[in-house]
Amino acid sequence: MKKPRQGEHRVHAFVDGQMTGREKARFLDEIESDAELWDSACELRRLKEYVSVAFDEVPPPPQRGPGRHAGPLRLGAAAMFLLGLGFLLGRVTMEQPLQPMVAEQASETARPAAGPAAGSYRVVLHIDEADRHKFMETLDRAEELMGQTGTHLVEVVANAGGLELLRSDTSPFVARLRQMAAHYPNLRFVACSNTLQRLHEQGIQTVIFEEADVAPSAVQHVVRRLQEGWVYVKV
Protein backbone atom coordinates (compact mmCIF):
# COMPACT_ATOMS: atom_id res chain seq x y z
CA MET A 1 0.00 0.00 0.00
CA LYS A 2 1.34 3.38 -0.85
CA LYS A 3 2.54 5.67 1.89
CA PRO A 4 0.12 8.48 2.75
CA ARG A 5 1.20 11.86 1.46
CA GLN A 6 1.69 14.70 3.91
CA GLY A 7 -1.11 16.72 2.29
CA GLU A 8 -3.59 13.91 2.84
CA HIS A 9 -3.32 14.32 6.58
CA ARG A 10 -4.74 17.82 6.25
CA VAL A 11 -7.88 16.54 4.55
CA HIS A 12 -8.34 13.97 7.30
CA ALA A 13 -7.75 16.58 9.97
CA PHE A 14 -10.35 18.80 8.28
CA VAL A 15 -13.11 16.17 8.16
CA ASP A 16 -12.28 15.02 11.69
CA GLY A 17 -12.47 18.53 13.10
CA GLN A 18 -8.84 18.48 14.17
CA MET A 19 -7.88 21.88 12.74
CA THR A 20 -7.59 25.12 14.62
CA GLY A 21 -9.76 28.00 13.45
CA ARG A 22 -6.95 29.55 11.46
CA GLU A 23 -5.93 26.28 9.84
CA LYS A 24 -9.51 25.58 8.92
CA ALA A 25 -10.01 29.04 7.36
CA ARG A 26 -6.86 28.61 5.30
CA PHE A 27 -7.93 25.15 4.21
CA LEU A 28 -11.39 26.38 3.21
CA ASP A 29 -9.81 29.08 1.06
CA GLU A 30 -7.66 26.46 -0.57
CA ILE A 31 -10.41 23.95 -1.11
CA GLU A 32 -12.57 26.42 -3.00
CA SER A 33 -10.11 26.62 -5.82
CA ASP A 34 -8.99 23.01 -5.77
CA ALA A 35 -11.60 20.60 -7.12
CA GLU A 36 -9.46 17.57 -6.33
CA LEU A 37 -9.10 18.60 -2.73
CA TRP A 38 -12.83 19.26 -2.54
CA ASP A 39 -13.64 15.81 -3.91
CA SER A 40 -11.21 14.22 -1.54
CA ALA A 41 -12.80 15.92 1.47
CA CYS A 42 -16.29 14.92 0.29
CA GLU A 43 -15.19 11.32 -0.17
CA LEU A 44 -13.67 11.16 3.28
CA ARG A 45 -16.76 12.74 4.82
CA ARG A 46 -18.94 10.15 3.09
CA LEU A 47 -16.70 7.34 4.25
CA LYS A 48 -16.75 8.64 7.80
CA GLU A 49 -20.55 8.62 7.70
CA TYR A 50 -20.59 5.09 6.34
CA VAL A 51 -18.43 3.83 9.19
CA SER A 52 -20.47 5.68 11.77
CA VAL A 53 -23.80 4.41 10.41
CA ALA A 54 -22.52 0.84 10.03
CA PHE A 55 -22.00 0.60 13.78
CA ASP A 56 -25.01 2.61 14.88
CA GLU A 57 -26.80 -0.56 15.81
CA VAL A 58 -24.61 -3.55 16.47
CA PRO A 59 -25.95 -7.05 17.19
CA PRO A 60 -26.91 -7.41 20.85
CA PRO A 61 -24.64 -9.53 23.02
CA PRO A 62 -25.83 -13.12 23.48
CA GLN A 63 -27.59 -14.00 26.70
CA ARG A 64 -25.26 -15.02 29.46
CA GLY A 65 -26.15 -18.58 30.30
CA PRO A 66 -24.78 -22.06 30.81
CA GLY A 67 -23.96 -22.32 27.12
CA ARG A 68 -21.25 -19.70 27.41
CA HIS A 69 -17.94 -20.77 28.85
CA ALA A 70 -17.07 -19.55 32.29
CA GLY A 71 -14.55 -16.76 32.44
CA PRO A 72 -13.37 -13.98 34.69
CA LEU A 73 -15.95 -11.63 33.29
CA ARG A 74 -19.01 -13.69 34.05
CA LEU A 75 -19.11 -13.10 37.75
CA GLY A 76 -22.70 -11.92 37.89
CA ALA A 77 -24.48 -15.22 38.33
CA ALA A 78 -21.69 -16.67 40.42
CA ALA A 79 -21.59 -13.65 42.65
CA MET A 80 -25.33 -13.80 43.11
CA PHE A 81 -25.09 -17.47 44.01
CA LEU A 82 -22.23 -16.85 46.42
CA LEU A 83 -24.12 -14.01 48.01
CA GLY A 84 -27.10 -16.25 48.66
CA LEU A 85 -24.80 -19.02 49.80
CA GLY A 86 -23.04 -16.60 52.13
CA PHE A 87 -26.33 -15.69 53.73
CA LEU A 88 -27.36 -19.31 54.09
CA LEU A 89 -24.03 -20.25 55.61
CA GLY A 90 -24.41 -17.27 57.90
CA ARG A 91 -27.68 -18.65 59.15
CA VAL A 92 -26.14 -22.03 59.83
CA THR A 93 -22.85 -20.89 61.32
CA MET A 94 -23.98 -18.30 63.83
CA GLU A 95 -24.52 -15.76 61.05
CA GLN A 96 -21.01 -15.09 59.88
CA PRO A 97 -20.56 -11.77 58.03
CA LEU A 98 -20.90 -11.73 54.26
CA GLN A 99 -17.99 -11.24 51.94
CA PRO A 100 -18.44 -7.64 50.86
CA MET A 101 -16.42 -8.00 47.65
CA VAL A 102 -18.72 -10.70 46.38
CA ALA A 103 -21.72 -8.59 47.07
CA GLU A 104 -20.09 -5.60 45.44
CA GLN A 105 -19.45 -7.61 42.30
CA ALA A 106 -22.98 -8.86 42.33
CA SER A 107 -24.33 -5.34 42.45
CA GLU A 108 -22.07 -4.32 39.59
CA THR A 109 -23.34 -7.01 37.32
CA ALA A 110 -27.01 -6.68 38.17
CA ARG A 111 -28.42 -4.82 35.23
CA PRO A 112 -32.09 -3.94 35.63
CA ALA A 113 -34.35 -3.88 32.60
CA ALA A 114 -35.58 -0.49 33.72
CA GLY A 115 -33.30 1.43 36.05
CA PRO A 116 -34.19 4.28 38.35
CA ALA A 117 -34.66 7.77 37.03
CA ALA A 118 -31.55 9.81 36.29
CA GLY A 119 -30.12 11.45 39.38
CA SER A 120 -31.52 8.86 41.75
CA TYR A 121 -30.00 6.02 43.72
CA ARG A 122 -31.43 2.76 45.02
CA VAL A 123 -29.15 1.49 47.69
CA VAL A 124 -29.26 -1.31 50.22
CA LEU A 125 -27.07 -0.65 53.25
CA HIS A 126 -26.44 -3.96 54.97
CA ILE A 127 -25.35 -4.21 58.58
CA ASP A 128 -24.80 -7.56 60.28
CA GLU A 129 -22.44 -6.78 63.14
CA ALA A 130 -23.14 -5.43 66.59
CA ASP A 131 -20.64 -2.62 66.34
CA ARG A 132 -21.47 0.88 67.53
CA HIS A 133 -19.10 2.51 65.02
CA LYS A 134 -20.66 0.55 62.19
CA PHE A 135 -24.13 1.52 63.38
CA MET A 136 -23.08 5.14 63.24
CA GLU A 137 -21.46 4.68 59.84
CA THR A 138 -24.63 3.06 58.50
CA LEU A 139 -26.79 5.95 59.61
CA ASP A 140 -24.25 8.51 58.38
CA ARG A 141 -24.18 6.88 54.96
CA ALA A 142 -27.96 6.72 54.81
CA GLU A 143 -28.19 10.41 55.66
CA GLU A 144 -25.50 11.27 53.17
CA LEU A 145 -27.43 9.50 50.41
CA MET A 146 -30.78 10.95 51.37
CA GLY A 147 -29.26 14.41 51.47
CA GLN A 148 -28.25 14.28 47.80
CA THR A 149 -30.31 15.99 45.13
CA GLY A 150 -32.74 13.62 43.46
CA THR A 151 -35.19 10.94 44.44
CA HIS A 152 -33.37 8.20 46.29
CA LEU A 153 -34.51 4.98 47.83
CA VAL A 154 -32.38 3.65 50.63
CA GLU A 155 -32.94 0.60 52.75
CA VAL A 156 -31.01 -0.27 55.88
CA VAL A 157 -31.20 -4.05 56.17
CA ALA A 158 -30.11 -5.48 59.50
CA ASN A 159 -29.58 -9.08 60.50
CA ALA A 160 -27.43 -11.11 62.89
CA GLY A 161 -25.60 -8.77 65.29
CA GLY A 162 -26.59 -5.82 63.13
CA LEU A 163 -30.16 -6.22 64.25
CA GLU A 164 -29.24 -4.51 67.50
CA LEU A 165 -29.25 -1.26 65.58
CA LEU A 166 -32.99 -1.59 65.03
CA ARG A 167 -33.89 -2.94 68.45
CA SER A 168 -35.32 -0.24 70.69
CA ASP A 169 -34.16 -2.20 73.71
CA THR A 170 -30.51 -2.30 72.61
CA SER A 171 -29.91 0.39 70.00
CA PRO A 172 -27.92 3.42 71.14
CA PHE A 173 -29.47 5.40 68.28
CA VAL A 174 -33.22 5.04 68.76
CA ALA A 175 -33.84 8.78 68.83
CA ARG A 176 -31.81 9.28 65.68
CA LEU A 177 -33.61 6.41 63.96
CA ARG A 178 -36.97 7.97 64.74
CA GLN A 179 -35.82 11.35 63.56
CA MET A 180 -34.48 9.94 60.28
CA ALA A 181 -37.60 7.86 59.65
CA ALA A 182 -39.75 10.95 60.13
CA HIS A 183 -37.53 13.16 58.01
CA TYR A 184 -36.87 10.85 55.05
CA PRO A 185 -39.95 9.11 53.65
CA ASN A 186 -37.82 7.16 51.14
CA LEU A 187 -35.61 5.70 53.83
CA ARG A 188 -36.67 2.29 55.06
CA PHE A 189 -35.37 0.15 57.89
CA VAL A 190 -35.71 -3.60 57.47
CA ALA A 191 -35.15 -6.17 60.19
CA CYS A 192 -34.55 -9.87 59.51
CA SER A 193 -37.29 -12.15 60.76
CA ASN A 194 -34.95 -15.15 60.85
CA THR A 195 -32.69 -13.39 63.32
CA LEU A 196 -35.68 -12.37 65.42
CA GLN A 197 -36.89 -15.96 65.44
CA ARG A 198 -33.49 -17.23 66.49
CA LEU A 199 -33.26 -14.73 69.34
CA HIS A 200 -36.75 -15.74 70.41
CA GLU A 201 -35.70 -19.40 70.46
CA GLN A 202 -32.79 -18.42 72.69
CA GLY A 203 -35.24 -16.82 75.09
CA ILE A 204 -34.22 -13.26 74.22
CA GLN A 205 -37.14 -10.87 74.06
CA THR A 206 -36.71 -8.24 71.37
CA VAL A 207 -38.48 -4.97 70.68
CA ILE A 208 -37.95 -3.63 67.18
CA PHE A 209 -37.93 0.11 66.58
CA GLU A 210 -41.51 0.92 65.62
CA GLU A 211 -40.81 2.40 62.16
CA ALA A 212 -38.85 -0.64 61.02
CA ASP A 213 -40.31 -3.26 58.69
CA VAL A 214 -39.65 -6.94 59.09
CA ALA A 215 -38.63 -9.06 56.10
CA PRO A 216 -39.06 -12.84 56.28
CA SER A 217 -35.44 -13.29 55.31
CA ALA A 218 -32.62 -10.80 54.86
CA VAL A 219 -31.16 -13.22 52.31
CA GLN A 220 -34.13 -13.15 50.05
CA HIS A 221 -34.66 -9.45 50.53
CA VAL A 222 -31.13 -8.44 49.55
CA VAL A 223 -30.99 -10.87 46.65
CA ARG A 224 -34.27 -9.54 45.34
CA ARG A 225 -32.99 -5.99 45.58
CA LEU A 226 -29.83 -6.95 43.70
CA GLN A 227 -31.90 -8.55 41.00
CA GLU A 228 -33.88 -5.34 40.76
CA GLY A 229 -30.67 -3.43 40.19
CA TRP A 230 -30.17 -1.86 43.60
CA VAL A 231 -26.65 -1.06 44.69
CA TYR A 232 -25.46 -3.14 47.61
CA VAL A 233 -23.23 -1.60 50.24
CA LYS A 234 -21.89 -3.71 53.07
CA VAL A 235 -21.15 -1.56 56.06
Added chain:
Amino acid sequence: MKIVDTLCLRRRLAAQRPRLYRMAYAWCCEPALADDLAQECLTRALQHSHQLRDHDRLECWLYTILNNCWREHLRRRRPEAEFDEEEYVCSSCPETDSYQQQVVDRVRAAVASLPMGQRKVVTLVDLEGFAYAEVASILEIPIGTVMSRLSRARQALQSRLADMAGRGEKQYLRSIR
Protein backbone atom coordinates in the same frame (compact mmCIF):
# COMPACT_ATOMS: atom_id res chain seq x y z
CA MET B 1 -13.79 7.95 47.77
CA LYS B 2 -17.12 8.94 49.28
CA ILE B 3 -20.05 6.66 48.71
CA VAL B 4 -21.85 9.27 46.62
CA ASP B 5 -18.82 9.69 44.38
CA THR B 6 -18.64 5.94 43.99
CA LEU B 7 -22.28 5.75 43.03
CA CYS B 8 -21.88 8.60 40.55
CA LEU B 9 -18.91 6.86 38.98
CA ARG B 10 -20.81 3.59 38.77
CA ARG B 11 -23.65 5.34 37.00
CA ARG B 12 -21.30 7.01 34.56
CA LEU B 13 -19.59 3.72 33.87
CA ALA B 14 -22.88 1.94 33.35
CA ALA B 15 -23.89 4.62 30.85
CA GLN B 16 -20.72 3.94 28.87
CA ARG B 17 -21.39 0.22 28.53
CA PRO B 18 -23.27 0.25 25.18
CA ARG B 19 -20.55 2.39 23.60
CA LEU B 20 -17.78 0.19 24.94
CA TYR B 21 -19.61 -2.84 23.63
CA ARG B 22 -20.01 -1.23 20.22
CA MET B 23 -16.32 -0.37 20.06
CA ALA B 24 -15.32 -3.86 21.19
CA TYR B 25 -17.64 -5.33 18.56
CA ALA B 26 -16.08 -3.14 15.88
CA TRP B 27 -12.68 -4.49 16.89
CA CYS B 28 -13.40 -8.19 17.36
CA CYS B 29 -16.57 -8.80 15.26
CA GLU B 30 -17.92 -11.27 17.85
CA PRO B 31 -20.90 -10.22 20.02
CA ALA B 32 -20.08 -12.59 22.89
CA LEU B 33 -16.44 -11.59 23.01
CA ALA B 34 -17.33 -7.91 22.69
CA ASP B 35 -19.70 -8.28 25.63
CA ASP B 36 -16.98 -9.93 27.70
CA LEU B 37 -14.49 -7.22 26.82
CA ALA B 38 -16.90 -4.46 27.75
CA GLN B 39 -17.67 -6.22 31.03
CA GLU B 40 -14.00 -6.78 31.81
CA CYS B 41 -13.26 -3.15 31.03
CA LEU B 42 -15.94 -1.92 33.44
CA THR B 43 -14.85 -4.37 36.14
CA ARG B 44 -11.27 -3.14 35.93
CA ALA B 45 -12.41 0.46 35.85
CA LEU B 46 -14.28 -0.08 39.11
CA GLN B 47 -11.38 -1.89 40.70
CA HIS B 48 -8.97 0.88 39.77
CA SER B 49 -11.30 3.85 40.01
CA HIS B 50 -8.92 5.49 42.49
CA GLN B 51 -6.42 5.84 39.64
CA LEU B 52 -8.74 8.14 37.72
CA ARG B 53 -7.47 11.58 38.69
CA ASP B 54 -9.31 13.68 36.14
CA HIS B 55 -12.95 12.66 35.79
CA ASP B 56 -13.23 14.69 32.59
CA ARG B 57 -10.93 12.11 31.02
CA LEU B 58 -13.15 9.20 31.98
CA GLU B 59 -13.82 8.18 28.38
CA CYS B 60 -10.17 8.18 27.34
CA TRP B 61 -9.32 6.22 30.45
CA LEU B 62 -12.05 3.66 29.75
CA TYR B 63 -11.01 3.10 26.15
CA THR B 64 -7.41 2.70 27.26
CA ILE B 65 -8.59 -0.08 29.56
CA LEU B 66 -10.68 -1.59 26.78
CA ASN B 67 -7.66 -1.58 24.51
CA ASN B 68 -5.59 -3.31 27.18
CA CYS B 69 -8.31 -5.94 27.66
CA TRP B 70 -8.37 -6.59 23.94
CA ARG B 71 -4.61 -6.89 23.66
CA GLU B 72 -4.48 -9.26 26.61
CA HIS B 73 -7.20 -11.38 25.05
CA LEU B 74 -5.20 -11.65 21.84
CA ARG B 75 -2.08 -12.59 23.74
CA ARG B 76 -3.94 -15.26 25.70
CA ARG B 77 -5.41 -16.66 22.53
CA ARG B 78 -2.08 -16.89 20.79
CA PRO B 79 0.37 -17.30 23.65
CA GLU B 80 3.25 -18.56 21.54
CA ALA B 81 2.94 -16.23 18.62
CA GLU B 82 4.40 -12.76 18.47
CA PHE B 83 1.44 -10.46 18.02
CA ASP B 84 1.73 -7.71 15.45
CA GLU B 85 -1.46 -5.77 15.47
CA GLU B 86 -0.62 -4.16 12.17
CA GLU B 87 -0.85 -7.59 10.60
CA TYR B 88 -3.92 -8.80 12.46
CA VAL B 89 -6.84 -9.22 10.11
CA CYS B 90 -10.22 -10.60 11.09
CA SER B 91 -10.75 -13.63 8.90
CA SER B 92 -14.12 -14.52 10.36
CA CYS B 93 -15.92 -11.60 8.71
CA PRO B 94 -15.84 -12.35 4.97
CA GLU B 95 -16.69 -9.61 2.61
CA THR B 96 -19.22 -10.59 0.07
CA ASP B 97 -19.46 -9.28 -3.47
CA SER B 98 -23.21 -9.28 -3.63
CA TYR B 99 -24.85 -5.91 -3.95
CA GLN B 100 -27.87 -7.39 -2.23
CA GLN B 101 -26.04 -7.26 1.05
CA GLN B 102 -26.83 -4.25 3.12
CA VAL B 103 -24.50 -1.28 3.06
CA VAL B 104 -24.02 -1.74 6.77
CA ASP B 105 -22.70 -5.24 6.32
CA ARG B 106 -20.38 -4.14 3.55
CA VAL B 107 -18.89 -1.39 5.64
CA ARG B 108 -18.57 -3.63 8.69
CA ALA B 109 -16.85 -6.29 6.64
CA ALA B 110 -14.52 -3.69 5.17
CA VAL B 111 -13.67 -2.38 8.63
CA ALA B 112 -13.18 -5.94 9.88
CA SER B 113 -10.71 -6.62 7.11
CA LEU B 114 -8.43 -3.79 8.20
CA PRO B 115 -5.31 -4.60 10.19
CA MET B 116 -6.16 -4.27 13.87
CA GLY B 117 -4.02 -1.19 14.44
CA GLN B 118 -5.82 0.67 11.68
CA ARG B 119 -9.19 -0.68 12.73
CA LYS B 120 -8.80 0.66 16.23
CA VAL B 121 -7.77 4.10 15.07
CA VAL B 122 -10.53 4.52 12.51
CA THR B 123 -13.25 3.31 14.89
CA LEU B 124 -12.09 5.48 17.78
CA VAL B 125 -12.10 8.51 15.50
CA ASP B 126 -15.25 7.80 13.49
CA LEU B 127 -17.45 6.09 16.07
CA GLU B 128 -16.51 7.98 19.21
CA GLY B 129 -15.14 11.19 17.73
CA PHE B 130 -11.92 11.10 19.75
CA ALA B 131 -9.28 13.69 18.86
CA TYR B 132 -6.06 12.37 17.38
CA ALA B 133 -4.20 13.22 20.58
CA GLU B 134 -6.75 11.27 22.62
CA VAL B 135 -6.45 8.25 20.32
CA ALA B 136 -2.68 8.44 20.70
CA SER B 137 -3.11 8.44 24.46
CA ILE B 138 -5.62 5.57 24.45
CA LEU B 139 -3.55 3.33 22.20
CA GLU B 140 -0.22 4.54 23.58
CA ILE B 141 1.23 5.31 20.18
CA PRO B 142 2.65 8.54 18.71
CA ILE B 143 0.17 10.94 17.17
CA GLY B 144 1.98 10.63 13.85
CA THR B 145 1.23 6.92 13.88
CA VAL B 146 -2.42 7.68 14.54
CA MET B 147 -2.54 9.92 11.50
CA SER B 148 -0.76 7.51 9.21
CA ARG B 149 -2.88 4.56 10.34
CA LEU B 150 -6.02 6.59 9.86
CA SER B 151 -4.93 7.61 6.40
CA ARG B 152 -4.09 4.03 5.42
CA ALA B 153 -7.31 2.71 6.92
CA ARG B 154 -9.45 5.12 4.99
CA GLN B 155 -7.52 4.51 1.83
CA ALA B 156 -8.21 0.79 2.22
CA LEU B 157 -11.87 1.35 3.03
CA GLN B 158 -12.31 3.61 0.03
CA SER B 159 -10.75 0.97 -2.13
CA ARG B 160 -12.96 -1.81 -0.77
CA LEU B 161 -16.14 0.22 -0.90
CA ALA B 162 -15.41 1.97 -4.18
CA ASP B 163 -17.99 0.02 -6.12
CA MET B 164 -20.77 0.67 -3.66
CA ALA B 165 -21.76 4.13 -4.88
CA GLY B 166 -21.48 3.15 -8.51
CA ARG B 167 -23.71 0.14 -8.12
CA GLY B 168 -26.08 2.15 -5.99
CA GLU B 169 -26.52 4.69 -8.72
CA LYS B 170 -27.25 2.01 -11.26
CA GLN B 171 -29.76 0.41 -8.96
CA TYR B 172 -31.33 3.79 -8.35
CA LEU B 173 -31.68 4.51 -12.06
CA ARG B 174 -33.24 1.14 -12.63
CA SER B 175 -35.72 1.61 -9.84
CA ILE B 176 -37.15 4.90 -11.17
CA ARG B 177 -37.59 3.72 -14.73
